[in-house]
Amino acid sequence: MRLSRRRLIAGLLLTPLLSGCFASAGDDSSSPGSADGARLRVALPFGPTENYSPFGQDAMLLARLGVTEGLTKLDANGTAVPALAESWSSEGGGKSWVFTLREAKFQDGEAVTGKAVAAALTAAGQADPAPTAISGVKLAAEAVGENQVRVDTAEADPVLPLRLSNPSLAVFAPKAYKKNGTVNVVGTATGPFELTKTTGDTTATLDRYDDYWGGRAQASGIDAKFVSDGTARANALRTGDVDIAESLPVAQVASVDKDTVHEINTARNTSLHLNTKSGAFTDAGLRAAAREAIDTSVIAKGAYEGYAEPAQGLYGPALPWAAGKRTEPTGRVKATDPKGKSITIATYTDRPEMPEVAQVLQQQMQKAGFKVKLEVRTYTRLEGDMMAGKFDAVVYGRNMMLDTGDPVTVLGSDYTCDGSNNLSFLCDKNVDKLVAAAEAESDTAKRQDAALKAEAAILGTDAVIPLVHLKLVTGIAKSVQGALLDPYERALIGTGTRR
Numbered sequence: 359m360r361l362s363r364r365r366l367i368a369g370l371l372l373t374p375l376l377s378g379c380f381a382s383a384g385d386d387s388s389s390p391g392s393a394d395g396a397r398l399r400v401a402l403p404f405g406p407t408e409n410y411s412p413f414g415q416d417a418m419l420l421a422r423l424g425v426t427e428g429l430t431k432l433d434a435n436g437t438a439v440p441a442l443a444e445s446w447s448s449e450g451g452g453k454s455w456v457f458t459l460r461e462a463k464f465q466d467g468e469a470v471t472g473k474a475v476a477a478a479l480t481a482a483g484q485a486d487p488a489p490t491a492i493s494g495v496k497l498a499a500e501a502v503g504e505n506q507v508r509v510d511t512a513e514a515d516p517v518l519p520l521r522l523s524n525p526s527l528a529v530f531a532p533k534a535y536k537k538n539g540t541v542n543v544v545g546t547a548t549g550p551f552e553l554t555k556t557t558g559d560t561t562a563t564l565d566r567y568d569d570y571w572g573g574r575a576q577a578s579g580i581d582a583k584f585v586s587d588g589t590a591r592a593n594a595l596r597t598g599d600v601d602i603a604e605s606l607p608v609a610q611v612a613s614v615d616k617d618t619v620h621e622i623n624t625a626r627n628t629s630l631h632l633n634t635k636s637g638a639f640t641d642a643g644l645r646a647a648a649r650e651a652i653d654t655s656v657i658a659k660g661a662y663e664g665y666a667e668p669a670q671g672l673y674g675p676a677l678p679w680a681a682g683k684r685t686e687p688t689g690r691v692k693a694t695d696p697k698g699k700s701i702t703i704a705t706y707t708d709r710p711e712m713p714e715v716a717q718v719l720q721q722q723m724q725k726a727g728f729k730v731k732l733e734v735r736t737y738t739r740l741e742g743d744m745m746a747g748k749f750d751a752v753v754y755g756r757n758m759m760l761d762t763g764d765p766v767t768v769l770g771s772d773y774t775c776d777g778s779n780n781l782s783f784l785c786d787k788n789v790d791k792l793v794a795a796a797e798a799e800s801d802t803a804k805r806q807d808a809a810l811k812a813e814a815a816i817l818g819t820d821a822v823i824p825l826v827h828l829k830l831v832t833g834i835a836k837s838v839q840g841a842l843l844d845p846y847e848r849a850l851i852g853t854g855t856r857r
Contacts, residue, residue, distance in 0.1 A: 394578050395575075395576045395577045395578055395856045395857070396577065396578065396856070396857050397577060397578050397579045397580065397581055398577045398579070398580045398581070398601050398602065398838070398851060398855065398856070398857060399580075399581050399583075399599070399600045399601045399602075400423070400580055400581070400582045400583070400600060400601065400602045400603075400604070400850070400851070401582075401583050401584075401585045401590075401591045401594050401595070401600045401602070401603045401604065402419065402422070402582060402583070402584050402585070402604050402605075403584075403585065403586060403588065403591065403604060403605045403708050403709065404419065404584065404586070404708055404737060405419075405559035405560065405584030405586070405738070406419060406556075406559050406562075406584070407559070407737070407738050407741065409540075410543045410553070410556065411540070411541060412426065412482075412525070412526055412528050412530065412541050412543060413482060413485040413487075413488070413489050413526055413541070414487075414489070414526065417489070417524070417525035417526040417528060418525050418760070418847065418848060420525060420528065420543060420547070420549075420553070421525035421528070421848045421849060422604075422847075422848065422849055422850040422851065423551060423553075423562070423564060423580055423582060423850070423851055424549045424550045424551040424564075424575070424580070424849075424850075424851045424852060424853075424855075425543070425547045425549045425551055425552070425553050425564065426525055426528035426529075426530075426543075426547045426548070426549050427441045427442050427528060427529065427547070427548045427549050428441055428442065428522050428523055428524065428525065428527045428528050428529060429441060429442050429443035429446075429457050429459075429475070429507075429519075429522045429523075429527075429529070430443060430446075430519050430520070430522050430523040431523050431848075432520075432523050432763040432846055432848070434845075436520075436759060436763040436764075436846075437763075438519035438520045438522075438523055438763070440460070441523070442459060442460060442462060442470060442475070442529055442548060443457040443458060443459055443460070443522075444458050444459065444460045445457075445458045446458065446519055448518075450510075451514050452514035452515060452516050452518075452800065453510060453511055453512075453513070453514050453515070454508060454509070454510045454511075455508070455509045455510075455518050455519070456502060456506055456507070456508050456509075457475075457506065457507050457508075457509065457522075458505060458506050459471070459472060459475065459505045459506065459507065460571060461505075461571065462548055462571035463548070463569050463571070464530070464531035464546060464547070464548055465531070465545050465546060465547055465548065465549075465552045465567050466531045466533065466545055466546055467569075468531050468532070468533075470529065470548060471501065471504055471505070472501030472502055472503060472504060472505060472506050472507040473501040474529070474531065474532050475499070475501070475507045475529050476499040476500050476501045476507050477499075477532055477535065478528075478529040478530055478535070479497065479499040479507070479509060479522075479527065479529075480498070480499050481535050481539075481541070482526065482527050483496075483497050483498075483499075484539070485539065486539070487778050488778070489524065489526035489527060490524075490526070490761045490767075490771045490778050490779055491521045491522075491524035491526055491527060491761045491762050491767065492521055492527070493770065493771050493776075493777070493778045494770060494776060495511055495512075495515060495521070496511060496512040497509055497510065497511050497512075497518075498510045498511075509522075514798075514800075516799070516800035516805075517762060517764045517766075517767070517805075520762040520763050520764045520767075521761075521762045521764070521767070523762065523763060524761055524762055525848060528547065528548075529547075529548060530543060530546045530547055530548075531546040531547075533546060534546035544556070548570075548571075549567065549570065550566065550567055550570040550572065550573075550574075550575040550852070550853045551564040551565070551566060551567060551575060551579065551580055551851065552564060552565050552566070552567040559584055559738070560583070560584055561581070561582060561583050561584070562580075562582040562584075563579070563580075563581060563582075564579050564580040564581075564582065565578070565579040566578050566579055570853070572853055573853055574853070575852075575853040575854075575855075576840070576853065576854055576855065576856035577851070577855055577856045577857070580851060583600065586707060586708045586736050586737075587707075587710075588605070588606065588607035588609075588610060588709070588710035589607065589610055589710070591603040591604070591605070591606065591607075591610075591833070592606055592607060592610035592611075592613060592614055592833065595614055595618060595833040595835065596613060596614050596615075598835070600835075601834070601835045601837065601838050601857050602832065602833065602834050602835070602838060602841060602850065602851075603832070603833035603834075604832055604833075604850060605709065605830065605831065605832065606619065606831045606832065606833045607710040607711065608661075608662050608663040608664075608665045608711060608831065609663065609710070609711075610710075611663075611665075611831060614833055615836070617836055618833050618834055618835055618836060619831060619832075619833060620831070620832050620833075620834055620841075620843055621665065621829045621830065621831045621832075622829065622830050622843045622844075622845055623674070623675050623676040623827075623829055623830075623845060624674075624676050624757060624827075624828055624829065624830045624845045624846075624847060625673070625674060625676045625677055625757050625758045625759040625760070625845060625846065626674075626755055626756065626757040626758070626827070626828045626830070626847065627669055627672060627674060627755070627756055627758065627824050627825070627826065627827055627828065628657075628666070628711075628712070628715060628753065628754070628755050628825045628826050628828060629669070629672075629753075629754060629755075629756065629822050629823060629824045629825055630648070630652070630703075630719060630751055630752070630753055630754075630822070630823040630825060631751060631752045631754055631781040631782045631821070631822050632645050632648060632750070632751050632782055632820065632821055632822065632823070633747055633749065633750050633751065633752075633782065633783055634782050634783050634784050634785075634819070634821050635747055635783035635785075636747055636783075637701070637749075637750040638699045638700070638701050638728075638750050639701070639750055639751065641694065642691045642819070642820060643691055643692065643693055643694030644693075644694060644696060644699060645819075645820035645821065646690060646691055646692065646693035646694070646820050647693040647694055647695070647696050647726060647727070647728075648723060648726075648728070648751070648820070648823065649693075649820050649823050650693050650726070651722050651723045651725065651726035651728075652719065652722055652723070652823060652825070653722060654668040654669055654824075654825050654826060655668050656718055656722075657715055657718050657719075657825050657826055658826045660714070660718060661711045661714040661715045661718060662711055662826060662828070665828070665829045665831055666826035666827060666828045666829060667826060667827050668825075668826060668827075669824030669825055669826050669827055670684065670824075670827070671684050671813055671817060671824055672758055672769075672813050672816070672817070672822075672824055673758055673765065673809075673810070673813065674758075674827030674828075675827055676827070676845050677758070677759070677765070679803075679806050680765075680806070680810060683806070683807065683810050684810055684813070684814075685810060685811065685814045686814065687814050687815075687817035687818040688814050688815055688818040689788070689815065689818035689819065690818050690820060691820075695727060696723075696726060696727035696728045697727060698727060698728070698729055699727075699728055699729065700728075700729040700730075700731070701723070701728055701729070701730055701731070701750035701751060702730075702731045702732070702733055702749050702750050702751070703716050703719060703720065703723075703730060703731070703732055703733070703749065703750065703751045703752070703753060704716075704732075704733040704734070704735075704740060704743070704744060704749040704751070704752050704753070705732075705733075705734055705740075705752065705753035705754070706734070706735060706736060706737040706740045707734060707735065707736055707737075708736060708737045709755055712734075712753050712755070713732075713734050715753050715825065716732050716734065716753050717732070719753065720732055733749060744781065745781075747783055752781050753825075754781055755828070756768070756772065757846065757847050759845075759846055760846060760847060760848075763846060764805075765805070765806055765809040766793065766796040766797050766799075766805060766808070766809050766812070769793045769796065769809065769812050769813070769816065770793050770797060772822075773789055773793070773812075773816045773821070773822070774789065774790050774793050775790055782821035782822050784816070784819060784821040784822075786815070786816075786819055786821075788815055789812065789815045789816055789819065792808070792811055792812040792815050793812045795808055795811075795812075796808035796809050796811070796812050830843065830844075830845070830847065832850075835857065837857045838855070838856070838857045839854070839855070839856055839857070840852060840854035840855040840856060841855050842855065
């Protein structure tokens with residue numbers, strides 16, 4: 359098999375870590391420098407919620423663990439670069455794109471072909487609901503010979519290569535796709551690690567895939583635990599039970615060795631989404647009252663202990679192109695007196711700062727005249743009711759570049775009438791118009807400017823109140839080298855990650 363040695367790091371900053379000896383709790387006695395490296399033990403905050411379906415949020419989990427790949431991936435600047443596709447070009451004014459595939463194999467031994475890729479993309483397009491990266495995009499894929507695939511869209515799509523970088527558009531072997539629309543991801547992906555065993559939403563076992571096109575991974579496998587309790591993740595790192603603990607609670611940072619703490623600015627915000635479809639916040643005046651009641655600096659300094667900063671809008675400091683270009687929100691109405699109006703604010707415990715953020719909001723909004731009840735659950739128990747609009751407001755974390763690396767895509771999914779992740783249930787004609795205009799821009803700078811205009815209109819509705827821009831804090835044992843700190847939150851373990 360022809361192996362490509364391109365060192366293209368997908369939206370990542372590779373952090374050099376100190377190496378050292380680590381005594382394995384199991385029977386793995388491999389040294390860090392051996393050809394068969396030790397297994398990595400990882401604690402992640404979010405477990406699978408959809409039985410590892412690649413078409414939803416579980417796709418990000420598979421990507422972080424090095425299981426899956428798509429045709430493209432993101433570099434540190436948010437640009438689409440080769441993954442399973444070595445190159446691509448557009449035809450027909452941007453309505454058609456042809457991708458040339460590299461020589462690679464699925465984890466079941468079958469070759470990655472144009473026919474297999476076309477079938478995978480077709481399955482993703484037919485999923486219900488569709489992956490957020492292609493929400494509203496009608497695409498058709500067909501093989502062009504053995505090693506090419508053509509992807510056509512109903513309308514010109516200047517960011518299709520960015521869309522295809524989303525982990526929910528990962529490519530699996532033909533046998534993975536079932537007639538009922540489900541996908542069996544065990545042993546059918548293309549990444550350096552193969553998912554071999556799962557235990558519900560608690561653990562997953564992965565083994566190194568030795569025929570990976572990008573070279574043999576240095577770790578022999580991964581033992582992943584899904585631990586929603588942030589204190590438990592920090593304790594596991596401190597006691598040496600895990601090598602990597604993702605998303606350390608800021609309250610626990612002081613309890614672990616400072617040399618194991620690694621932070622990076624992300625495009626993730628914590629925001630308060632107000633339900634504009636039902637309940638108290640159908641009243642724009644009450645939404646304005648909620649906004650005026652909130653002091654975001656208290657949240658940044660208190661709940662996040664400085665590992666966040668007060669929100670400037672939807673786009674934060676990890677996206678330098680937004681600095682100095684942001685315009686004031688337009689269309690805001692005057693705040694009205696809450697007069698003791700009762701509301702329920704919901705959030706989840708998987709990110710441990712969230713309940714504290716909700717408590718601060720409760721205090722601030724009660725002071726402004728609201729009666730506030732909190733509903734706090736794990737994310738898996740909250741998601742259904744949250745998406746059904748059963749709460750007046752939701753404290754929610756969102757990476758603004760997560761879906762495609764494109765600043766416009768998330769606006770379409772989160773704030774338009776047909777958006778698939780519209781937690782505010784916002785349906786505003788002006789917002790939809792501005793988002794559509796931004797989606798039509800092919801020039802990068804003009805697209806960013808159009809995104810900021812749409813941002814101003816969205817904030818003008820007070821359907822969402824950005825609270826803070828977050829830093830990602832990951833605990834990495836000193837014995838570990840090559841862990842990936844990704845501002846796009848798509849990767850954690852790579853071929854060079856080892857202990």
